[in-house]
Amino acid sequence: MNQPAADTVTGTFLPEDRAVAAPTGTTILDAATAAGIHLETICSGRGTCGKCRVLVKGYEAPAPTPVDSRRLSPAQLQAGWRMACEHPFSADGVYTHPLVETQLRTVQSAGIGEIQLRPNVQQHVVTPAAPDLEHPVFDWPRVKEELASLAGGVDASLAALRRLSGVIREAGNGPITATLVGSRAIDFEPGDTTAAPALGLAFDIGTTTVVGALMDLESGAELAVAAELNGQAVYGADVISRTTFAAQGEDDLETLRMAVLETINGIIDRLLRAARVERRRVHEATFVGNTVMLHLLTGIDPAGIGSSPFVGVTTESLTTTAAALEINLEADAGVFLFPAIAGYVGADLVGVVVSTRLAQREGNVLVIDVGTNGEIALVASGRILCTSAAAGPAFEGAEISRGMRAVAGAVERITLGEAGPELGVIGDIPPTGICGSGLVDAVAELVRTGIVSPTGRLLPPDDLPGDVPKALRRRVHFDDDGGRFLLADDDPDAADALPLIATDIRQLQLAKAAIRVGVDVLLERAGIGPDDLDEILLAGAFGAYLDAAAVLNIGMVPPIPAERIRPVGNAAGLGARLGLLSLNHRVEAELLVGEVEYLELSAVADFQWLFADAMAFPEPA
Numbered sequence: 149m150n151q152p153a154a155d156t157v158t159g160t161f162l163p164e165d166r167a168v169a170a171p172t173g174t175t176i177l178d179a180a181t182a183a184g185i186h187l188e189t190i191c192s193g194r195g196t197c198g199k200c201r202v203l204v205k206g207y208e209a210p211a212p213t214p215v216d217s218r219r220l221s222p223a224q225l226q227a228g229w230r231m232a233c234e235h236p237f238s239a240d241g242v243y244t245h246p247l248v249e250t251q252l253r254t255v256q257s258a259g260i261g262e263i264q265l266r267p268n269v270q271q272h273v274v275t276p277a278a279p280d281l282e283h284p285v286f287d288w289p290r291v292k293e294e295l296a297s298l299a300g301g302v303d304a305s306l307a308a309l310r311r312l313s314g315v316i317r318e319a320g321n322g323p324i325t326a327t328l329v330g331s332r333a334i335d336f337e338p339g340d341t342t343a344a345p346a347l348g349l350a351f352d353i354g355t356t357t358v359v360g361a362l363m364d365l366e367s368g369a370e371l372a373v374a375a376e377l378n379g380q381a382v383y384g385a386d387v388i389s390r391t392t393f394a395a396q397g398e399d400d401l402e403t404l405r406m407a408v409l410e411t412i413n414g415i416i417d418r419l420l421r422a423a424r425v426e427r428r429r430v431h432e433a434t435f436v437g438n439t440v441m442l443h444l445l446t447g448i449d450p451a452g453i454g455s456s457p458f459v460g461v462t463t464e465s466l467t468t469t470a471a472a473l474e475i476n477l478e479a480d481a482g483v484f485l486f487p488a489i490a491g492y493v494g495a496d497l498v499g500v501v502v503s504t505r506l507a508q509r510e511g512n513v514l515v516i517d518v519g520t521n522g523e524i525a526l527v528a529s530g531r532i533l534c535t536s537a538a539a540g541p542a543f544e545g546a547e548i549s550r551g552m553r554a555v556a557g558a559v560e561r562i563t564l565g566e567a568g569p570e571l572g573v574i575g576d577i578p579p580t581g582i583c584g585s586g587l588v589d590a591v592a593e594l595v596r597t598g599i600v601s602p603t604g605r606l607l608p609p610d611d612l613p614g615d616v617p618k619a620l621r622r623r624v625h626f627d628d629d630g631g632r633f634l635l636a637d638d639d640p641d642a643a644d645a646l647p648l649i650a651t652d653i654r655q656l657q658l659a660k661a662a663i664r665v666g667v668d669v670l671l672e673r674a675g676i677g678p679d680d681l682d683e684i685l686l687a688g689a690f691g692a693y694l695d696a697a698a699v700l701n702i703g704m705v706p707p708i709p710a711e712r713i714r715p716v717g718n719a720a721g722l723g724a725r726l727g728l729l730s731l732n733h734r735v736e737a738e739l740l741v742g743e744v745e746y747l748e749l750s751a752v753a754d755f756q757w758l759f760a761d762a763m764a765f766p767e768p769a
């Protein structure tokens with residue numbers, strides 16, 4: 149084993165995850181350059197171009213120099229960004245740098261569009277020189293030397309080293325293929341096996357649903373997608389109840405970890421079967437999810453997130469192996485967890501911001517990841533602000549009298565017309581319940597027609613406006629249990645009347661008010677009004693199905709033209725895919741968390757008043 153000389157120090161560069169030794173006193177920039185790591189520079193280290201920024205971790209970032217202060221924002225300085233040409237490379241330093249976008253292959257990928265491929269997984273074919281008595285060089289140093297010219301300094305995992313002897317002998321000292329994750333060789337095979345697919349997995353760990361995508365790292369193609377209910381759901385519907393459950397003891401934390409792990413491993417099995425590929429071909433997996441979900445996945449106690457000031461153990465990204473998390477892939481397959489921003493603004497929102505290119509957008513754009521915990525980000529005049537709003541489970545169709553997930557039989561669209569309700573039912577079968585988008589539609593239509601007042605009250609038949617059609621009027625019923633509006637059969641005693649009851653309307657009102665307060669506070673902090681918003685993006689499996697007019701009718705967002713509201717699908721999951729297909733996007737995520745301004749809604753002085761105001765539905769036009 150080579151030991152660094154006494155007058156050298158060893159640090160690590162990310163995203164390559166490469167350990168580098170350099171003489172004491174070398175600048176970070178020079179240490180990187182000497183190791184073949186390409187940091188961006190125009191001025192060659194003279195401190196004038198402002199391009200060589202790195203995120204310093206592993207020790208306390210040095211005091212900013214005048215060059216740092218001129219070139220970096222206060223938020224970046226605070227997060228630990230420094231100019232690499234200004235500071236010495238230090239022992240134990242971990243330096244993350246943006247990647248230089250050169251010679252990257254551009255491909256089209258499903259749901260993502262155009263992407264410049266730069267996966268963390270590389271395959272190289274090398275032919276190590278045969279040893280002889282004059283050059284009795286061991287296997288790994290010979291392979292390593294060949295790899296060095298292709299991939300720079302590398303090391304090898306123990307599992308890969310265990311295979312190497314057999315692989316070299318089977319290859320008869322001919323070519324072998326090395327698979328690298330970052331700068332670590334995790335597998336060797338005899339011959340040239342680069343025609344075999346190099347695959348990766350991108351996961352979005354939702355509180356309710358876990359979604360995984362199997363991606364081809366060479367072409368960017370999506371090979372299969374699978375979703376399953378998060379196995380933790382039986383231990384609580386939301387992150388608060390999961391956090392409470394985990395806090396009961398180590399065994400309970402482990403129970404939750406195993407539950408989500410089982411879901412993930414089940415999804416992996418399904419994806420591999422669907423795409424008919426070997427497990428061995430999957431070399432890396434990326435994960436986004438809310439902060440509690442990623443704490444639980446890693447077995448880190450999220451207890452602190454459960455109560456004010458909502459502080460968990462870490463928001464940093466994590467690079468580890470499948471074996472460390474017990475994910476059912478080859479032991480050394482890489483795992484990357486996106487960084488988070490706060491206890492309730494997780495790696496999922498970071499994924500959303502990355503995939504919507506929010507940080508690069510001109511103008512003022514708001515994105516809402518609609519769910520049990522609504523996460524909201526606003527880019528305005530170059531600033532990125534974010535917050536989270538406890539919307540509750542109404543948007544998921546939970547805690548609604550006839551609520552259900554968006555599966556066959558769920559009402560997902562509702563229009564109230566002269567002849568009565570027109571229902572859009574998933575699967576075109578008789579309705580059995582109502583999902584989140586159906587609930588939003590239903591309440592929006594009841595507000596529009598005046599059947600529900602701006603205060604959220606379902607009006608008794610005698611108080612309904614005169615222009616409410618008869619076919620709707622006869623669907624409003626009141627008895628000792630309160631009021632209800634029949635969405636399906638208009639016989640109140642029919643089993644399939646599908647009633648929407650007053651508390652359902654109340655649940656939606658609370659959910660939309662929570663989101664609206666978050667939106668209003670962000671706009672206010674950015675110093676802009678609704679008219680200044682160029683676009684509102686609705687993200688999340690649920691957000692994608694929301695109707696812009698309905699969202700406006702319930703007042704979940706401020707009044708802007710409906711054409712400026714756009715669904716963007718599962719943007720968090722797309723962020724995980726981007727991070728899988730290109731290291732650039734991982735770095736972008738790291739940059740982002742250093743720049744974003746987080747607002748804790750519960751700390752806003754007049755929060756209760758704002759919330760009370762946001763409860764009101766807009767007056768019908």
Ligand code: FES
Nearest residue numbers: 193197198200233
């Ligand atoms: S290399 Fe130009 S500022 Fe550091």
